[in-house]
Amino acid sequence: MADVPALLRALPRVDEVLAHQRLTAISQEAPRALCRQAARAAVEEARSLLLRGDPPAGLTLDAIAARAAQILRRRLRPHLSRAINATGIVLHTGLGRAPFSSSAQAALAEVAAGYCNLQADLETGQRMPRESHVHWLFQELTGAEATLVVNNNAAATVLVLNTLAAGKEVIVSRGEMVEIGGSFRLPEIIALAGCRLVEVGCTNRTHLRDYENGITPETAVLLAVHQSNYRIEGFTSQVEIGELAALARARGLICVHDLGSGALVDLAGYGLPREPTVPDSLAAGAEVVLFSGDKLLGGPQCGVILGNEDALAAMRRNPFYRAFRVGKLTLSVLEATLRLFLEPESLPKKHGLMALLLCSPEAIRERAEALAREAQSRGGGWLRAEVQEGESEVGGGSLAGHSLPTTVVALRSDRVSSGELARLLRLSEPPIFARVHRDRVVLDPRTVLPDEDATILAALARMGADLQDQ
Ligand SMILES: *Cc1c(COP(=O)(O)O)cnc(C)c1O
DSSP: OOOHHHHHHTSOOHHHHHHSHHHHHHHSSSOHHHHHHHHHHHHHHHHHHHHTTOOOTTOOHHHHHHHHHHHHHHHHSOSSOOOEEOSSEEEOGGGTSSOOOHHHHHHHHHHHTSOOOTTBOTTTOOBOOTTHHHHHHHHHHHOOSEEEEESSHHHHHHHHHHHHHTTSEEEEEGGGOOEEETTEEHHHHHHHTTOEEEEESOSSBOOHHHHHHHOOTTEEEEEEEOOOSOOOOSSOBOOOHHHHHHHHHHTTOEEEEEEETOBSSOGGGGTSOOOOBHHHHHHTTOSEEEEESSSTTOSOSOEEEEEOHHHHHHHHHSHHHHHHBOOHHHHHHHHHHHHHTTSGGGHHHHOHHHHHHTOOHHHHHHHHHHHHHHHHHHTTTSOEEEEEEEEEEEETTOSTTOEEEEEEEEEEOSSSOHHHHHHHHHHSSSOEEOEEETTEEEEOGGGSOGGGHHHHHHHHHHHHHHHHHO
């Protein structure tokens, strides 16, 4: 039995760890506070290992200092860093959803480098709405009369409903009572906005007369919500947005359409499944349309509200708008992304997200084969890599139920478990995210940007060398 109290007493002090040459070797350029934090974390970690009653062999000053150096090296790198998405989930919320197009990256760097004309009209020098930078584009691309941009589509929903229907009733079909993920559940958002939810119809079928019968003198909004992340199949019926908008107009109400994924162009034209588009919804008569900026639009995280001038002017006066509005970085990326839609024929080449969605299965197969071949030959025997047929997901609550054919690289090793291999990939620099499936680590080249293949191979080679050393 180890004498735990004695071992605890023998633990080095933080100052001893700080003075150890393993730490001083890298701590010259590091802020003093970070060095101390790393030394303290390493000592604390050793203490909790001892208290848990499994004192690891060789818990020496040298080992603790080596661990402190490892913690320090990681803290010296940006905590939020570029990562490689090898999961095959194109809009991966945990990995930041849409990758920016190169023109958007350039616009972002330029605006971030100094001051900008965020709210200043160049002609008059007067104050102007910050959405002016993107409104002219939305007007051209969708016909919208007015534009507001807030932090995300959830914020957009709260702002729209609170402005148009606080203290009043909002009618929604039971087939559209969605949970998007995290804490976005429509009934709760409607309550948060200060409105009363009135559910009509059934899960699989809702008719126009259901909405008609639901209208009372207290009704303010008829809300349609896109079935983003689920499908209702079989004996179904939904009301077209045009019919709902006509009913709203006839009864002096406002028709709001939450489109969720916010397609600006008809994806069917590119061989993908059809999603309702923003211009179609506005043309059909929806007075207010809202959607995310970082789903099919392929832009920054934000929520876009388009529609009728009067309705949006009222939203701009709502204090929630001040709380939810976006900054210059978001608007610069949004503007650059929208400009790409002025030339729809070049989207597959220039739009980062469309390029990933439309990448040909043959091109992906070629990359998967090259990756597998190289990973295996450079690995020195510790790694087995084979190609397999697979499916990429669109993700992010877009094109529900539709997957894209792909070819994946399945890795396994007799030196480490697949869970450990996935962990080592995440801890490499830059981090690489993969899926674990049937005891294999699966890499899908669809979501790996073309210049990242070499980075993955280099990371695997380093891992092989590290394992050899042990
Ligand atoms: C994704 C989605 C939302 C939430 O959008 P965020 O930008 O993630 O806040 C709301 N409604 C629908 C229909 C969605 O698809």
